[in-house]
Amino acid sequence: MYDRWVAAGYFTADASSEKPPFSIVLPPPNVTGSLHMGHALNHTLMDAMSRRRRMQGYEVLWLPGMDHAGIATQNVVERQLAGEGLSRHDLGREKFVERVWEWKAEYGGRILGQMKRLGDGVDWSRERFTMDENLSKAVQTVFKNFFDEGLIYRAERIINWCPRCQTALSDIEVDHNDDDGELVSIRYGDGDTAIVVATTRAETMLGDTAVAVHPDDERYAHLVGTEVELPLTGRRIPIVADKHVDPEFGTGAVKVTPAHDPNDFEIGRRHDLPMLTIMNERAEITAPGPFEGLDRFEARPAVVAALREAGRIVAEKRPYVHAVGHCSRCDTVVEPRLSLQWWVKVEELAKLAGDAVRDGRTKIHPPELGKRYFDWVDNMHDWTISRQLWWGHRIPVYYGPEGEVVCVGPDEQPPSGEGWTQDPDVLDTWFSSGLWPMSTLGWPASSSEDLAKFYPTSVLSTGYDILFFWVVRMMMFGVHQMNGKQPFDHVYLHGLIRDANGKKMSKSRGNVIDPLEWMDAYGADATRFTLARGANPGADMALADEWAAGSRNFCTKLWNATKFAMMNGASVAAPLPAAADLTEADRWILGRLGALVSEVDGLFEDFQFAKVAGALYQFTWNELCDWYLELAKVQLYQGDSSRVTATRSVLGHVLDTVLRLLHPFIPFITEKLWTALTGGESLVIASWPSPAAGYADAVADARIADVQKLVTEIRRFRADQGLKPGQKVASRLAGYTGGHESAIRSLVRLTEPAEDFAASASLEVALADGVVTVELDLSGTVDVAAERKRLEKDLAAARKELTQTEAKLGNEAFIAKAPEHVVDKIKVRQETAVADIDRITARLAALPAS
């Protein structure tokens, strides 16, 4: 079925169309990735939005693609090479990159096949990859533009360095965990000038170039400006005063290692301290001496031992939990490292990105999460964009023999001649994915039809967890490069998926639910519907097999209902009869259907997917199947031919509409059922329903509500009497004038009274316009004790109600201030309670003694 949709071109967008545009770019999954629940959720919602818009007559583009995922992919291929006993250096850069492309061709993009399985209606003719020619051109163009405007610069700074991946990491590629460490106190200097510092990283003392204290700290005021001897090294280092130091912490004195700690780097800059690098890129000690060549974690105890030997440890090691940065890719402890990198200056860009949301060009749903967005854009640090990798967009900068630095634009020739070399680094993956909404639509070509038709995109849907990572970058790039035009009108943020106990899914916990397994077990439709039912904006959702089973049951229900209707001749061939020619049940369900369409539309516009799904579930099961189909049976089996024809038409129409409304969430089953029911080509290109006018009928609604109330009360009464559901009982419905008596009898198995009818039990049901007395001939089966028990329970409830309403109405302050409709409602409740008490009391009195 999916292949037929694709082959028919339903998902292929036409940029020259006159229809209004609706566009979504798929957040590009990593080439190395495979479908997890988070994707399945996001894809379901994007698919639902775009299917609905397509049915509404929009020109829909849902653009798929993948991210080259620099570090992740390079790691995968390096691991593969390691299996062959090779490193990337054995191959050399060019061969290695070739190898990555081969890997991509063979193993990459597994997720694309999984997307088809889910039913994603994406435009495969426009599939993109961040390393495509045009996308690379976009990257180069932005780099050049930023370079020329001074928004990109090169500087030596402390960066997060992963000693295993051998590359710089941006802040967001570092995860902070609370790790156990040990705080060691070390005495620098001797005698009067001794000063004690505390550290968790003793090995870095080899690179200390100062000790810092707070300027107002009187304990050390006399030492500021003097020097102390740095143990183990023989070097003398100054004591400086810096406001960064917290006098309350530890001894109030800090060792300063400018080349290996971000804080110390800043102190070093302020005091013009030497930056002494004592570790190489593999985090091995390079300082000459006994520790040279040791890994940082070997060096730490070695240094401590040496210090102890020298009598420098003044306090025993103390356990200390502190936040430590880990590489988000390989979990290696990040080493702050002084290094020369390229940076994006974010201040101005972040302001542009913030303003676009502040002035409403881009709206964030749910709005509460907008605060987080501002927190981020208003406090952003400059962004390290160079990576010491081979897989990615190479930095388009060339260095000349005389120290020239030339940035080369996309259509320019690199400088040639002796001594020119290109920067070896590549750009952060987010640099290219940040351009995704523009670059995939053809930018920087100004003549791109896609760009003209589909930019700004309509909605960007993603989990709130990557609001900062990705959304903010797209906003910065988009607004800046497109003259203030935002990359998307709406940002919809869904929650994270958790397990049945609300715990985060993780491989180590072993509680991960694989959407592919769910699709095997319950089907793609049920998987999608489950996710949609849980999609409250910005709120996490807990998933368990039971939910999927429930959705599967719903799909089965829909299937059975449609099968039933078709078996009974449901059809859309003829137009719906005029309201006057329909029964009240018909008008009721059509009225409800119209209300449902409006409700669904409103909720969709507000991104309330869970509520859309809930409303459809409720209507289909509890109104259509539980009531209308049962009422329709009476017409189909007992009505005359015009009734039968009308009922078939209403059934056909209602199911036709329901299937259309459900199609965005449940595409496969609805397509199958709808084409069978209507003979139409495909639901994918069918029109979206509009609320049918002219059938809503308050009288019919009230009459059907009466039927529902009577039927429910009679069923309860029967159950209380211990009657089997199927057992037929003779009865009289005294005082019922609603016109649905035969339907009611059919639903609750009550036969017409025979000649020898003798009422042995009765039930009174209060309807809006009077009380109906249902008399049953139980011929001795009546359970008086059960009946008395039930009546006494009802009586107690009615008395409680009376007490409550009387108290309320006797409250003068309430009467004085409460709005009229509230007071009226309570008066009605009170009157009803009084009537109920009378009625029940009389019934109890009439009951034979047991």
Added chain:
RNA sequence: GGGCGCAUAGCUCAGCGGAAGAGCACUCGGCUUACACCCGAGCGGUCGCAGGUUCGAACCCUGCUGCGCCCACCA
């Protein structure tokens, strides 16, 4: 350390100023000619705790407790 959010039926969640809701689970009764992946009936909650505002609070305010997430350069 800072910020944000959540605490409502056994479970997962709606409701966000005017009588406590749904689905699942559970109990009871049913193979009633679409469906046992079903039908019908039922049980189940002082809406985290303590104050306050209001005629009225699950809903607004304050504090507390317990979770969760994001951000973060306290050695």
